[in-house]
Amino acid sequence: MKIGWLQDLDPMTEFGGAQFTDRAHIVTGFRRGHDVHVLVPGKPSDPLESFDLVIVSNCTSVALGMFEEMRGKKVPFVFFFHDFGPMVCKYRLLFPMEERCRSLCYLRERWAPILRGARLNIWLSPLHRTSFLWAYPWLRHLPYRLVPSPVDGALFYDMGLARRGVLAVNSDVSFKGVDNLIRWAEENSGANITLVGGNPEGRTFPPNVTLVSPRSYSEMNQLYNEHEVFLHLASNIEPFGRTCAEALLAGCRVVGNRNVGALSYPWFRSAEDVARNCALAPQRFWEAVEASV
Amino acid sequence: MKGAPKILINAKDGPTVPSGYGMILKHLAPRLAARYGPENILLYAPVYTRDEVREYEGMRVLPGLSWDFGEEFLHEHWKREKPTFLLQIGDWFPLQTIPTLAANNQILWVQWAPADWLRVPQEIIDNILRFAWRVVPWTAYGQAQLQGYKLRNVTAPIPLGVDTSLWRPCDGRELPQVMKSLGFQEDSFNVLYLGAAQRRKYAQEQIEGLGLFRKTHPDIPVRLYVHTLVAGEVDMQQIVQFAGLADVTVYPDQFVMHSGGLTEEQLVKVFNCADVVLSAAFEGMGLALLQAQSIGCPVIGLAEGPADEIVQFGALCPVGFYDYTQPMTKPVASPVGIASCLEQIYNLKREAGGPPRSIVAREKTKAKYDWDVVASQWFDLVDELVEEIDRYSLIPPERPAGPLVRRAQQTIEVTPRLKRRQEIVLP
Numbered sequence: 001m002k003i004g005w006l007q008d009l010d011p012m013t014e015f016g017g018a019q020f021t022d023r024a025h026i027v028t029g030f031r032r033g034h035d036v037h038v039l040v041p042g043k044p045s046d047p048l049e050s051f052d053l054v055i056v057s058n059c060t061s062v063a064l065g066m067f068e069e070m071r072g073k074k075v076p077f078v079f080f081f082h083d084f085g086p087m088v089c090k091y092r093l094l095f096p097m098e099e100r101c102r103s104l105c106y107l108r109e110r111w112a113p114i115l116r117g118a119r120l121n122i123w124l125s126p127l128h129r130t131s132f133l134w135a136y137p138w139l140r141h142l143p144y145r146l147v148p149s150p151v152d153g154a155l156f157y158d159m160g161l162a163r164r165g166v167l168a169v170n171s172d173v174s175f176k177g178v179d180n181l182i183r184w185a186e187e188n189s190g191a192n193i194t195l196v197g198g199n200p201e202g203r204t205f206p207p208n209v210t211l212v213s214p215r216s217y218s219e220m221n222q223l224y225n226e227h228e229v230f231l232h233l234a235s236n237i238e239p240f241g242r243t244c245a246e247a248l249l250a251g252c253r254v255v256g257n258r259n260v261g262a263l264s265y266p267w268f269r270s271a272e273d274v275a276r277n278c279a280l281a282p283q284r285f286w287e288a289v290e291a292s293v
Numbered sequence: 294m295k296g297a298p299k300i301l302i303n304a305k306d307g308p309t310v311p312s313g314y315g316m317i318l319k320h321l322a323p324r325l326a327a328r329y330g331p332e333n334i335l336l337y338a339p340v341y342t343r344d345e346v347r348e349y350e351g352m353r354v355l356p357g358l359s360w361d362f363g364e365e366f367l368h369e370h371w372k373r374e375k376p377t378f379l380l381q382i383g384d385w386f387p388l389q390t391i392p393t394l395a396a397n398n399q400i401l402w403v404q405w406a407p408a409d410w411l412r413v414p415q416e417i418i419d420n421i422l423r424f425a426w427r428v429v430p431w432t433a434y435g436q437a438q439l440q441g442y443k444l445r446n447v448t449a450p451i452p453l454g455v456d457t458s459l460w461r462p463c464d465g466r467e468l469p470q471v472m473k474s475l476g477f478q479e480d481s482f483n484v485l486y487l488g489a490a491q492r493r494k495y496a497q498e499q500i501e502g503l504g505l506f507r508k509t510h511p512d513i514p515v516r517l518y519v520h521t522l523v524a525g526e527v528d529m530q531q532i533v534q535f536a537g538l539a540d541v542t543v544y545p546d547q548f549v550m551h552s553g554g555l556t557e558e559q560l561v562k563v564f565n566c567a568d569v570v571l572s573a574a575f576e577g578m579g580l581a582l583l584q585a586q587s588i589g590c591p592v593i594g595l596a597e598g599p600a601d602e603i604v605q606f607g608a609l610c611p612v613g614f615y616d617y618t619q620p621m622t623k624p625v626a627s628p629v630g631i632a633s634c635l636e637q638i639y640n641l642k643r644e645a646g647g648p649p650r651s652i653v654a655r656e657k658t659k660a661k662y663d664w665d666v667v668a669s670q671w672f673d674l675v676d677e678l679v680e681e682i683d684r685y686s687l688i689p690p691e692r693p694a695g696p697l698v699r700r701a702q703q704t705i706e707v708t709p710r711l712k713r714r715q716e717i718v719l720p
Contacts, residue, residue: 089686096690097697100683158709180701235693235701244707254707258700263707271709 125261158251172197339363407577490525502631504536
């Protein structure tokens with residue numbers, strides 16, 4: 001099929017969690033014989049009606065008129081949700097799940113007809129889908145798939161190193177759970193916690209927390225392997241949380257909470273199961289997409 | 294949004310200062326406090342805080358000394374107090390910090406705005422008012438003006454108010470001491486002029502008009518009371534002298550004026566002694582017009598501007614010319630027109646056999662401009678804004694909501710079953 005892949009940033013050239021995920025799926029799409037075109041709003045592309053299907057991926061800047069155009073020209077589209085924006089929350093990465101989100105919020109009027117028009121909705125985890133149902137309860141009746149982030153088991157594995165202490169990654173801001181981390185550190189004062197991040201909010205951490213600067217993606221497996229426990233106490237719903245999967249594959253004991261999407265999968269119980277399901281993610285993604293057309 | 298909104302009100306003068314701004318805070322702020330709780334109304338009136346007052350009727354007065362709006366401290370107050378929105382009252386031309394903060398989504402700013410200049414350059418509108426969450430004009434005239442500048446954030450007008458329970462008619466003849474202090478007599482034609490000694494009030498043309506009236510009616514004993522600080526941008530005494538009125542004009546005690554002026558209660562008595570209030574400058578509203586109408590006293594306003602919305606009893610003076618010496622323009626009253634208006638009012642006095650008064654004007658003013666009526670319009674607007682905050686999530690949530698907090702407290706531990714690296718056969 002000729003597929004249009006709609007993304008804010010070109011996943012074949014840009015760095016970021018969503019782009020990572022999309023790149024893996026797009027490459028698999030090529031291998032399955034699909035002609036995948038990345039569509040970045042504002043950049044020239046083939047006309048919409050030339051595509052057999054459009055996959056709306058991490059896209060907050062697409063004009064609403066484009067959906068009208070797709071419906072008018074009968075171009076089928078599939079939603080592949082990465083976080084919450086713009087359909088559920090204008091803050092994109094942060095969905096407060098308050099009462100007003102499902103009663104007053106203006107987004108519901110704007111996006112309801114568009115969501116109803118999708119051939120398929122793909123979420124990153126059961127929790128991710130649950131959060132959407134908070135704002136759009138009727139979505140439960142529409143076709144969907146749950147596809148985890150494709151984490152590369154060849155990059156994250158147990159190196160057999162000596163492990164010590166607790167690792168937390170990017171839990172250094174409020175909406176990523178820094179308050180939960182601080183509380184856990186205070187309650188577990190005997191644990192030494194390495195926090196990878198920048199402390200942009202200028203928080204004061206307990207003495208058993210050590211801040212270290214961010215690492216490159218290629219250095220992360222080593223970092224996971226140096227620690228016994230990976231701590232991820234999200235304060236807001238995290239659609240997946242690929243660091244939990246990476247850390248588990250790297251041999252860490254993962255301590256998370258019920259706000260982490262990855263942990264809402266029933267199979268997230270062992271490194272083997274995580275490796276298998278994440279590796280199968282692109283295949284399952286395309287099987288679902290192909291069946292929807 | 295949970296609970297009542299918290300409103301930071303910024304005007305130049307505090308509620309005990311007998312200026313236009315002061316009266317706005319004096320009458321509106323307590324009504325907002327009664328509705329939303331005094332702990333939710335914060336007053337920031339930098340000129341007022343010279344007196345180191347920190348509390349007014351249960352509302353906190355935030356510190357900060359300035360001869361103007363005190364924008365330099367406003368952001369600090371915003372960050373510390375975390376109000377729902379800023380209500381800024383009055384002149385918006387000089388604002389710099391507030392529009393910048395609003396443009397960067399750091400504050401929600403509602404401007405209660407006069408439209409007291411014509412031909413405002415579009416770039417001033419674009420650099421200032423465009424960033425307001427709402428621009429609330431004082432009058433229908435102001436609304437049309439502001440919408441004419443392609444602003445899309447202009448609401449229906451909410452006027453300034455007047456305390457009609459205080460501004461009640463009483464017979465000036467029963468106030469002989471006050472009459473005497475104003476230089477008024479029962480059989481004279483008693484004209485009250487209010488206006489700061491600022492160029493933009495164009496006092497000269499109005500006083501000239503009275504001078505012209507006196508010249509053309511030498512048999513009518515004219516008396517003038519000029520309620521202002523005489524020395525300012527213009528010299529009021531010189532203006533009066535040039536108009537040939539020095540011998541019939543009285544000024545207030547300048548020490549009293551420097552010390553804060555007359556109280557509102559005292560001003561009511563002054564107004565009640567007048568046969569007419571002369572206030573024909575191009576104003577955003579014209580508080581003196583409202584006050585005079587509330588006691589039923591006739592006024593002379595300017596035909597261009599909002600005066601025709603307010604004046605129920607009196608006369609409107611035609612525009613003599615437009616002052617183009619400044620980039621922005623004001624229409625200025627015609628002295629001949631002033632004289633003609635004074636003739637009309639004098640005839641009313643003659644017919645009435647005493648100070649002309651109108652009960653109809655009072656009743657209409659009360660129905661539209663009493664502070665209770667004005668405050669209820671503010672309540673409606675604030676409620677609408679609060680709903681908009683929720684609907685459009687204009688204030689990012691500070692803390693996760695209940696369900697998320699409960700979920701965060703439920704820990705999940707997952708232990709990898711693999712002890713060392715093993716080849717995981719991938720499909």
